[in-house]
Amino acid sequence: MRHRLLAAALALAVATPALAQDAATPPKRKSAKEIIDAAPASAWRDLDPANTLYMELPAGRVVIELAPGFAPEHVANIKALAKGGFWDGLAIYRSQDNFVVQWGDADGDDKAKAKPFPAGARDHLPAEFTRSDKGVRFDRLPDADGWAPEVGFIDGFPAARDPKAGKAWIAHCYGVVGAGRNNAPDSSLGAELYAIIGQAPRALDHQLSVVGRVVKGMELLSVVPRGPDPMGFYEKPEQRAPIVSVKLASDVPVAERTPLQLLRTDSQAFRDATEARRNRVDDFYTVPAGHIDLCNVALPVRTPPKG
Template structure:
């Protein structure tokens, strides 16, 4: 398990493949970090599937409908693009063509994805448990997908 430096800005993500620890980046994307923590505290993500998992690219989740078209009932977020690169373990928000359309869906990168840099809002980094993400079933959509068992802010755990 990772050494948790800041429990208020650390997520404990329990997946059907194992535990993942995500360090949040409030200095980089304060609005998105606040939203992720708000939804985690409401248990919004519990039971949500990884509906889109592309080998060598990323695993996407955060849609309660499991289709890739849903989100929370909260308003969409204004983009907070940064110079933080999309590398292995980067957590970033999914969105439509509209840069200000991120809501609850996010993805975790399997490897470098430089074409996403400064185009998607990075809000966190996996600091342990990436092997659990590596084991997620692949597909677009995924048949019998893996899921988030629970997602909590470490300060509340």
């Protein structure tokens, strides 16, 4: 009996340091990808076909989510233009390095050459640079921002807010789509659109009417050959990147649509994935940043799982 008690005591003494070490070792933190992959079905939302554009290029499809909550009159005009086939056969006529690609009618300023608007499209719109923040769900990031008092997400779009002014707007992050204009604030029609392909030009925030953002197909826009300095407008028509068509997803047969889901920005999975990016701890990131920029918070997109 004495030998058995001694053996048990020795075994406990050997095991205790290991148990103490295990207790002191914090559990491995999940990566943003692991968090997103494990997100429940309730954390995802379907892309609304009535507010989705398909821009067909020879190289493939660009999917754009429209933002009627921020620019309702521009979005309505864009829908009318798409239904009337306005962009079909037009082109990307500008590609400025580290800035934007822009598409529409390159001859739009020449009344003799400009493509006519289809029925239902308007030829004058108000500037829609900001929206009221009253009654709006704002999924705020705690991180400081140099361009606005607060930043976060509204309706899934990267947004900024000025609570004192009661205004909110979509931030010019990579992939955001806006309506080009001349000097007059109310000179945009939604016919000439641009997408950000470079570092976020936040100085453009609340200076233009932002109408949405690319959710799939940025790799097709970002590789369009750059135009010449200073602003990337192609000098010759043959240099332009042709557009096959632009249609509302709701006008495309269901079998031909691109089914997509976006992670809800009000979900715990989105918050946890953002925190994992803010404070990365793994074999490569030796010092957590403790900060994340609004435009570095990518919104996860997936194809809905079958079944």
